[in-house]
Amino acid sequence: MKTRLILYLSLILFTSCSSLRTRNIIYFSDLERQSLITEEVTPKRLSIKPGDLLAISVLTPNIETNMMFSRGIIMEEGASAGGGQMRQMGDENEGYLVDTRGTIDFPVLGNMHVSGLTTEQVRDTIVAKVRDYVQDPIVKVRLQNFRFTMIGEVGSTVIAVPSNNEEVNLLEGIAMAGGISTYGKMDNVLVIREQDGVRTMARINLNKKETLYSPFFYLQQNDIIYVEADKAKVTGTSFIRRNWGFVAGLVSSAFVLYRLL
Incomplete structure (x- = not known):
């Protein structure tokens, strides 16, 4: 009986835990875990635009x-x-x-x-x-007017860059705004850029190393960076509703134990 009970509870907990949605909150988590990685970097200088x-x-x-x-x-x-x-x-x-x-x-x-x-x-x-x-x-x-806008789960602010700095990357911009909150989706950062009369929107995954080579990694004048909120915050759900499968498993397990004891 005890063996069957243990197997039953294990099955419930495994099924319930699988319903939990996890998010990767580590920058460049696919980067090789080595003590030293060396790559050549090409400086990215800003190009002057009308309105500058x-x-x-x-x-x-x-x-x-x-x-x-x-x-x-x-x-x-x-x-x-x-x-x-x-x-x-x-x-x-x-x-x-x-x-x-x-x-x-x-x-x-x-x-x-x-x-x-x-x-x-x-x-x-x-x-x-x-x-x-x-x-x-x-x-x-x-x-004199190098600035960009951060909105969403990274604060809402317009950041003016000092005139002696013309190379600001996405990570530096996020740091200037105070960092991404625990609700921010690091794998879906939106960068909006207008250049030569064309508006371009790009999705950036900060969990991936390939972001370092994106043309949107270095910011330009008047870029808008939007960090989307996690679905749980958008819907305003509580911990129980966000993890309903897990909670249901615990309740079921407790009920079974009560009946058997």
Whole structure:
């Protein structure tokens, strides 16, 4: 009798436990368990898009030339044409807006097409053009409006990235937002991206190593990242309803034990 009882209870518990739905909450769980994995990484630089705001500064040995290529730069009182101190006036964050044609209007140089270029390429282009006026120019170009949006089970926030950082991957973005909650579905993260008038939506599985090679792993300007909630949270079910099979098995087992004792 005891043997039959044990077999019966084991069958019930095995059947009940199989109804429990488990989720993989480990990042890249299919990654080989080795102490060291080395792979070549190709840096992903952002491409400038219409609507971007660029901070551009041109510095040369000549103050008058600096004033030609900069907005709001004036000489300090007592400075001479061959030297002296300079200071910035006005709003330093004004920047140069990339219009719908992908161009900016830069002092002296006029309209420049920058869409599709990186900030480094824009810098090299400006350096080459400024050299027609003065030798050894120093040009700095930074993107001022690199931001992305996180919603769902990772908080709801718009994150502005510092202008000195143009390489933010999906993991870093999630960390900036505070991480994925225990209800978040790591295997179904949605990335929405608009580029060249086309909206693209991609599903990312953070349990898989292949995500590291996805073109959506590195974030771009105005990306939207949505982490879907687990079905249990969406339906608002309690623990008993979420694990009804398991609970039913326990109740059945208790009833059988009561009858036999």
